[in-house]
Each structure stands twice: as structure tokens, then as C-alpha cells.
Amino acid sequence: MRLTVLAGGVGGATFLRGLLAARPDADITVIGNTADDITLFGLRVCPDLDTVMYTLGNGISVERGWGREDETWVVKEELAAYGVQPTWFGLGDRDIATHLVRTQMLDAGYGLSAVTEALCARWQLPVRLLPMSDQRIETHVVVDDPENPGARKAIHFQEYWVRLHAEVPAHEIVVVGQEQAKPGPGVLEAIADCDVLLLPPSNPVVSIGTILGVPGIRDAVRATKAPVVGVSPIIGTGPVRGMADKVLAAIGVKSTAAAVGLHHGSRTTGGVLDGWLIDTSDADQLYEINGAGIAGHAVPLWMNDVPTTAAIATAALDLAERLRR
Amino acid sequence: MRLTVLAGGVGGATFLRGLLAARPDADITVIGNTADDITLFGLRVCPDLDTVMYTLGNGISVERGWGREDETWVVKEELAAYGVQPTWFGLGDRDIATHLVRTQMLDAGYGLSAVTEALCARWQLPVRLLPMSDQRIETHVVVDDPENPGARKAIHFQEYWVRLHAEVPAHEIVVVGQEQAKPGPGVLEAIADCDVLLLPPSNPVVSIGTILGVPGIRDAVRATKAPVVGVSPIIGTGPVRGMADKVLAAIGVKSTAAAVGLHHGSRTTGGVLDGWLIDTSDADQLYEINGAGIAGHAVPLWMNDVPTTAAIATAALDLAERLRR
Numbered sequence: 198m199r200l201t202v203l204a205g206g207v208g209g210a211t212f213l214r215g216l217l218a219a220r221p222d223a224d225i226t227v228i229g230n231t232a233d234d235i236t237l238f239g240l241r242v243c244p245d246l247d248t249v250m251y252t253l254g255n256g257i258s259v260e261r262g263w264g265r266e267d268e269t270w271v272v273k274e275e276l277a278a279y280g281v282q283p284t285w286f287g288l289g290d291r292d293i294a295t296h297l298v299r300t301q302m303l304d305a306g307y308g309l310s311a312v313t314e315a316l317c318a319r320w321q322l323p324v325r326l327l328p329m330s331d332q333r334i335e336t337h338v339v340v341d342d343p344e345n346p347g348a349r350k351a352i353h354f355q356e357y358w359v360r361l362h363a364e365v366p367a368h369e370i371v372v373v374g375q376e377q378a379k380p381g382p383g384v385l386e387a388i389a390d391c392d393v394l395l396l397p398p399s400n401p402v403v404s405i406g407t408i409l410g411v412p413g414i415r416d417a418v419r420a421t422k423a424p425v426v427g428v429s430p431i432i433g434t435g436p437v438r439g440m441a442d443k444v445l446a447a448i449g450v451k452s453t454a455a456a457v458g459l460h461h462g463s464r465t466t467g468g469v470l471d472g473w474l475i476d477t478s479d480a481d482q483l484y485e486i487n488g489a490g491i492a493g494h495a496v497p498l499w500m501n502d503v504p505t506t507a508a509i510a511t512a513a514l515d516l517a518e519r520l521r522r
Numbered sequence: 523m524r525l526t527v528l529a530g531g532v533g534g535a536t537f538l539r540g541l542l543a544a545r546p547d548a549d550i551t552v553i554g555n556t557a558d559d560i561t562l563f564g565l566r567v568c569p570d571l572d573t574v575m576y577t578l579g580n581g582i583s584v585e586r587g588w589g590r591e592d593e594t595w596v597v598k599e600e601l602a603a604y605g606v607q608p609t610w611f612g613l614g615d616r617d618i619a620t621h622l623v624r625t626q627m628l629d630a631g632y633g634l635s636a637v638t639e640a641l642c643a644r645w646q647l648p649v650r651l652l653p654m655s656d657q658r659i660e661t662h663v664v665v666d667d668p669e670n671p672g673a674r675k676a677i678h679f680q681e682y683w684v685r686l687h688a689e690v691p692a693h694e695i696v697v698v699g700q701e702q703a704k705p706g707p708g709v710l711e712a713i714a715d716c717d718v719l720l721l722p723p724s725n726p727v728v729s730i731g732t733i734l735g736v737p738g739i740r741d742a743v744r745a746t747k748a749p750v751v752g753v754s755p756i757i758g759t760g761p762v763r764g765m766a767d768k769v770l771a772a773i774g775v776k777s778t779a780a781a782v783g784l785h786h787g788s789r790t791t792g793g794v795l796d797g798w799l800i801d802t803s804d805a806d807q808l809y810e811i812n813g814a815g816i817a818g819h820a821v822p823l824w825m826n827d828v829p830t831t832a833a834i835a836t837a838a839l840d841l842a843e844r845l846r847r
Contacts, residue, residue, distance in 0.1 A: 239564075239626040269596050275619030279644050281626075290615050294600030301564040301606075319604050 198223045200514075201391035201423075202324075205230045205404025206245040207262045208430060208438055208500075210252035212397030215506025217253070217323055220514070225324040226387040228414075230399070231309065232329075232336040232372055232407035235355045237286055238276065240296035241303055244355070245404065246313055246328060247295060254320025256291075262438075265291035285360040310381045327387060329408045332378035336403050338447070339369035354403060363440040367447035372407055380413050388417040393517040395510075396427035396470075398437045398498070401457045402444040409469060418469045424520040426472035426513045427461060429454035432498055433478060455482035463490030472516040474498065474509070492520055523548045525839075526716035526748070528654075530555045530729025531570040532587045533755060533763055533825075535577035537722030540831025542578070542648055545839070550649040551712040553739075555724070556634065557654075557661040557697055557732035560680045562611055563601065565621035566628055569680070570729065571638055571653060572620060579645025581616075587763075590616035610685040635706045652712060654733045657703035661728050663772070664694035679728060688765040692772035697732055705738050713742040718842040720835075721752035721795075723762045723823070726782045727769040734794060743794045749842040751797040752786060753834060754779035757823055758803060780807035788815030797841040799823065799834070817845055 200223045202213060213227065230245040244263065251257040251265060258266045268289035277284050288296070295316060302312040308331040317326050336354035340361070351371055357363060388394060399405050405427075409415045418425060430441050431454050442452035450460045454475035462468015466489070473491045475482060476498035486493035494516050500506040525548045527538060538552065555570040569588065576582040576590060583591045593614035602609050613621070620641060627637040633656040642651050661679035665686070676696055682688060713719060724730050730752075734740045743750060755762050756770075756779050767777035775785045779800035787793015791814075798816045800807060801823035811818035819841050825831040 238622045239629055240622070269594060269615070271594050271615035272597065272619045272622070275616050276622065279619065279623050279641070281623055290594070290596035291600045293618070294597045294604065297563045297565070297597070297601065298604050298606055304564055316604070 198393070199226070199391045200224070200393050200395060201226045201228065201387045202395045202397060203228050203399070203405055203408045204245070204249055204397055205399030206233070206248040209245070209397045209399040209404065210249045210257070211500050211506060212428065212510065213249065213253060213324065214503055215500065215508075216395070216510040218503050218507040219510040226383075226391070227324050227326045228329050228384055228387060228408060229326055230329060230404040230408050232334045232375070233354050233358070233403060234333070234335060235286075235353055237283065237288060238281070239300065240288075240293065241300045242288070242296050243299065243309070243328070246326065247292070249326055250317055250320055250322060253322050253324060254317070256320060264289050268292065283356070283360070286355060308382070310383070327383050328381045329384060329414065330378040330411050331381045332374060334372060334374045334378050334407065334411070336407060337371045337373055338367045339371060340365050340367060358440070363443040367444055370402060370444060370447050372410055375407065375410050376412065378411050380411050380417075385413060385417045388414070388421050391421065391423045393514060394418060394421055394423045394425045395513055396425070396461070398428045398430035398500070400439060400441045400444065401430055401460060402441065402448055405461075415469060419464055419467075422522065424471045424517040424522070425464060425469055426474065426517045426520070427458070427470050428509060428513055429457055429473065429475045429479070429498060431457055432476040437498065437500065453482060454479045455485040458486050458491055458493070459489050465490040471520045472513075474513050474516060492516065523718070524551070524716045525549070525718050525720060526551045526553065526712045527720045527722060528553050528724070528730055528733045529570070529574055529722055530724030531558075531573040534570070534722045534724040534729065535574045535582070536825050536831060537753065537835065538574065538578060538649065539828055540825065540833075541720070541835040543828050543832040544835040551708075551716070552649050552651045553654050553709055553712060553733060554651055555654060555729040555733050557659045557700070558679050558683070558728060559658070559660060560611075560678055562608065562613060563606070564625065565613075565618065566625045567613070567621050568624065568634070568653070571651060572617070574651055575642055575645055575647060578647050578649060579642070581645060589614050593617065608681070608685070611680060612684075633707070635708070652708050653706045654709060654739065655703040655736050656706045657699060659697060659699045659703050659732065659736070661732060662696045662698055663692045664696060665690050665692060683765070688768040692769055695727060695769060695772050697735055700732065700735050701737065703736050705736050705742075710738060710742045713739070713746050716746065716748045718839060719743060719746055719748045719750045720838055721750070721786070723753045723755035723825070725764060725766045725769065726755055726775075726785060727766065727773055730786075740794060744789055744792075747847065749796045749845040749847070750789060750794055751799065751838045751842045751845070752783070752795050753838055754782055754798065754800045754804070754823060756782055757801040762823065762825065778807060779804045780810045783811050783816055783818070784814050790815040796845045797838075799838050799841060817841065
């Protein structure tokens with residue numbers, strides 16, 4: 198069974214662990230978000246790709262959910278001693294080795310997809326991890342400029358997310374470089390030639406949204422013969438994890454499972470979804486979802502551990518089977 | 523008192539500690555060798571500049587003589603886990619932060635001298651450290667090619683020195699980029715406008731030799747009004763430290779204090795020395811040195827600790843005073 202999954206960082210990686218437990222023999226391709234990539238101290242950092250890689254390679258810090266286990270922070274301390282900025286991004290020593298290898302390969306002319314394949318080889322990943330694009334795409338967030346009252350400025354998504362904890366109003370999301378980008382090698386094929394296409398509970402704006410925003414990817418998702426099933430990243434009025442509600446507000450979408458499902462839209466009316474899995478506590482929203490031409494289904498959606506997450510993945514695949522054309 | 527010192531790595535830095543102890547109020551400018559600089563994993567590494575910086579900034583590993591004290595090696599282990607080369611160069615985590623700051627500043631367009639000044643600011647260095655040149659200069663060593671019997675190949679000096687421990691014959695020393703290079707900002711002025719110019723017991727070929735080889739520097743040394751006094755890096759037939767004898771052989775110079783002194787030559791006959799300090803055990807070579815127009819003087823030259831090194835520095839300065847024109 199060939200499964201293709203569009204994934205952001207922690208939410209996507211967590212879902213993938215469950216999916217692998219539910220379908221250990223599946224041939225899984227992950228199309229990873231690269232729009233929150235950032236260059237720090239000259240190092241190209243790909244937080245979402247690395248979270249998927251470390252998680253599925255058993256190198257992730259389970260406690261933090263990002264970065265490496267048994268991590269040390271000597272380089273970061275020394276950079277701070279030199280007084281260089283930024284100090285708010287958590288670059289661990291083990292993690293830095295990944296970025297050094299990546300940056301050196303990129304500088305040598307390899308594409309990000311080739312670099313990612315080389316990095317993943319060390320981790321013996323049980324999936325194929327493809328960056329959504331080899332071109333540089335970066336999400337910026339328009340916020341109030343504290344130094345110029347009344348004015349606004351665009352900051353890198355990581356600064357908004359990590360330094361500001363998404364605690365200031367996000368007026369607009371600007372995905373720099375996206376319009377000029379192309380899907381990475383193998384991405385369109387993985388969408389066209391799969392048995393099920395899954396959208397895990399990743400951030401619908403800055404993860405799933407930026408992947409779908411790469412010219413050609415949304416059309417490929419709309420055209421695939423495979424059923425497309427998503428898992429809501431919102432339970433009640435809050436995100437399963439992270440701060441998806443903050444960026445949903447920036448694009449005028451309510452933080453509810455139904456609103457996010459309708460934002461993605463039905464494939465029968467120009468959207469990308471055939472099915473949409475929501476939490477049992479949100480079952481009253483099924484009527485609205487089904488009314489929009491999306492097959493809704495309610496199951497417990499909290500990814501508490503691998504077995505509960507595997508059950509969510511199984512429910513998504515079961516829903517996909519029912520929707521197969 | 524304005525002192526200018528041409529320095530390599532460990533030998534130069536050790537001598538400088540003694541000089542600072544002997545003349546704590548002197549205004550000292552160090553012209554550092556950059557010809558053993560190397561780019562590793564995309565990071566620009568300047569071993570000699572860093573050895574001087576860490577030593578005089580009290581950040582050096584006293585035990586190793588190079589790199590940082592309380593060093594950790596997590597990044598290096600991880601790079602090895604990714605299977606990337608080379609694995610033979612000792613890049614510690616604390617050290618890597620220095621190289622990250624340097625590389626990022628160089629990539630941003632700053633010259634190596636401006637970068638070095640910025641790095642030294644953190645260490646509150648008691649001297650002014652100037653790279654011999656802002657241009658890239660790299661010493662390569664011609665060795666036998668083990669994969670092609672009878673053929674030779676040029677390898678980076680660090681590979682010869684660190685990986686091969688200078689244990690294979692060095693047929694030739696090639697200083698790549700040197701002919702096209704210019705002295706760094708302030709270098710010629712520091713040579714012209716000092717009261718004494720000192721050559722510490724650094725490697726006469728790949729440290730002192732490469733500094734003097736930057737077009738303009740040798741002429742400036744020959745023209746300065748200050749007396750020029752060197753300290754022999756050879757005692758008996760062996761180097762004070764390091765493996766200077768191996769590279770002396772490559773340029774056809776015997777490993778003796780007198781031979782190195784004569785290699786540098788007297789300023790009266792086209793060389794760079796007025797005085798040459800040798801070890802008391804080599805006093806029988808004074809006749810040869812003096813005969814070449816260089817004022818020789820024998821004192822104990824082993825730099826066992828700061829006081830003995832301060833005594834050597836004092837002897838060099840005393841010899842300079844006697845030679846002042």
C-alpha cells in the first residue's frame with residue numbers, strides 16, 4: 198500500500214509514528230514542509246524535515262518533541278558569549294552537525310531533496326522524506342512594529358513562533374518565494390501515484406497550507422485518483438498542539454474542526470479533501486462538514502501515545518477506503 | 523614600548539605569554555600566520571590566529587596547547603555518524619562557535635582582519651592581533667601519492683600535519699595564493715612603526731616563512747628602523763615543539779639553530795635578522811651565526827613555564843637594545 202502524507206513538524210511526525218505502527222508494511226512517502234526553514238549563523242535549518250527525520254529515526258527528544266535526545270548546548274552558549282544574535286533559537290550541538298552537513302551540501306550545489314536523502318540515510322528512515330520544494334520558501338508574519346507605533350513589519354515565522362510565542366497579533370502570513378517555486382523531485386508523482394493521500398493534524402496554515410501553496414501541488418492533490426483524508430488539528434477551539442489558532446486568525450478562519458475542514462474544502466467544489474476526521478467531542482460539527490461535500494467522521498483525536506495515534510491513522514485509512522472512487 | 527611580533531600557533535602564543543609577563547605595559551601587535559587556515563564542513567578555521575587568541579584570552583586548553591579548555595566533541599561525533607569527512611581534524615564544540623561567527627562574518631563581506639578584531643573583543647586580548655593578510659593563502663605540501671606509485675600530489679598542510687603527523691616525506695611546500703595576496707590592514711605600519719620586531723620560535727617555514735612571504739612584508743621587515751631579533755625554534759637538532767624539522771628538510775635547510783638563522787639571513791646581506799637567540803647548548807654555533815652578520819646570543823631557550831619564557835623574551839629585548847641603530 199502506497200501512502201503519501203503531507204507533513205509539518207511535531208504534529209505530522211507524531212501522526213507518522215502512529216501510521217507506521219498501524220501499517221508497518223506500507224510504502225510511505227512524506228512530503229515535508231520547508232517554509233519554516235531558516236538560516237541561522239550561516240547554517241540552513243529545516244525544522245520540520247528534521248523533526249520528521251529525528252522522530253522516525255528514533256533520535257528525537259521525546260520530552261521536547263523537537264531536536265535531539267541527549268542534546269548539549271555548548272555551541273549555543275559560546276555563540277551567546279560572542280554576543281551574536283539570535284539567542285532565542287534552540288540550536289543544540291547534535292542538531293548543529295545536521296545543519297553543517299546540510300549547509301555544506303547545499304553550498305556544493307546539491308538540491309535540498311538530495312541533501313535530505315543523504316541525511317536520512319544515516320537515520321535509516323522507514324519512510325521516504327521529500328521536501329515540498331528544492332527552492333527556498335520562507336513564511337514571514339506581519340506583526341505590529343514595536344519600535345514604530347502604528348507601523349507593521351514582517352518577521353520570519355520562527356521569530357514569531359519561537360521568540361514571540363505567537364503572542365502578538367499576526368496580521369498577515371506572507372510566504373516569500375512560494376510563487377516562483379516548483380515542487381521538489383518526486384513530489385507530484387508521490388501525490389498522483391499513491392493509494393491514499395493523508396493530511397495529518399499539522400498546522401493548516403504554515404505547514405499544510407504552505408505545502409499546498411507550492412504551484413502545482415494543490416492541483417496534483419485535486420487530481421489524484423487516491424482518496425484524500427485529513428485529520429483535524431483542532432479539537433474544541435484549540436489546536437492539538439502548537440499554536441495553530443493564532444495563524445488561523447491571521448487568515449480569517451475560525452479555530453474549529455469544521456472551519457479548518459471547510460477552509461481546505463471538498464474536492465467536489467475546488468478543495469482538496471474527500472474525508473475529514475474530527476474529534477468525538479466535535480461530533481456536532483459533522484453536519485456542517487458533510488454539508489460542504491466532505492465526508493466527516495468523528496473518533497478520539499488526542500495523540501496521547503503510539504497506540505492511540507495508530508488508531509487515528511487506522512480510522513483515517515478506513516475512511517479513505519470508504520471514499521475510494 | 524611598541525613591540526611587533528610575527529607569530530605562528532603554539533610556539534608563538536607561548537612566547538607571547540612570556541613577553542606579556544616580561545613587558546606587561548608594552549603595546550604589542552601580533553602579525554598572525556593565516557597560511558594554515560582551512561575550510562572544514564563549510565567553516566573557515568584559522569588555527570594559528572585562534573591559538574594566539576585562546577592562549578592570550580585564557581581560553582586555551584593548557585594540556586593540548588590548542589583548542590578550548592573544557593572542550594566537548596559532540597558535533598564532531600555527530601559529523602562522523604553522518605559519515606562525512608574529514609574526521610582527523612579536532613573541531614571541538616566551543617571552537618566551532620568561533621568558526622561559525624567567523625564564517626558568517628566572512629560570508630557577509632567582512633575582511634578577516636575585521637572578523638579577527640570582532641572575535642578578539644570577546645576575549646579582551648592584551649595584544650592587537652592582525653592576520654598577515656585578508657586574502658586567502660593556504661600552505662600545501664607535495665607528498666608521494668600512495669594510490670599512484672611514483673606520482674606525487676599536493677595536500678593541505680593540515681592534512682600533512684594533523685592526519686599524517688608529518689611522517690611522510692615533504693618534497694615541496696607550495697603556498698597557494700600567496701603571490702597574489704597583500705598584507706592585511708595595519709600590518710606594514712606595525713612593522714615600520716615599532717620599537718622592536720620579534721620573531722618568536724614559530725615554525726620558520728610554514729609560520730614565519732609564510733608571513734614573510736606575503737608580498738611587501740619581507741621588504742617592510744628589511745626596511746624597519748626597529749631592531750629585528752629572532753628566537754631559534756630549533757634546539758640541538760630538534761624543534762622546540764611541533765615538527766619544524768620535517769618542513770625544513772623540504773626546503774633544504776638543516777635542523778640547527780644556525781642553519782635556520784642563516785636561512786632567515788642578516789639584514790646587512792638581504793635577510794631579515796639583526797639578532798638571533800639560540801639555546802646555550804648550541805653556543806658552539808654562535809661563531810657561524812656571527813660570521814653571517816647576525817648578532818648571536820645564547821641563553822636557555824626551553825619555554826618550560828611563563829617565568830622561563832619571560833626570561834627568553836627579556837633576553838630577546840635586551841639583544842634588540844644592543845642592536846638599536
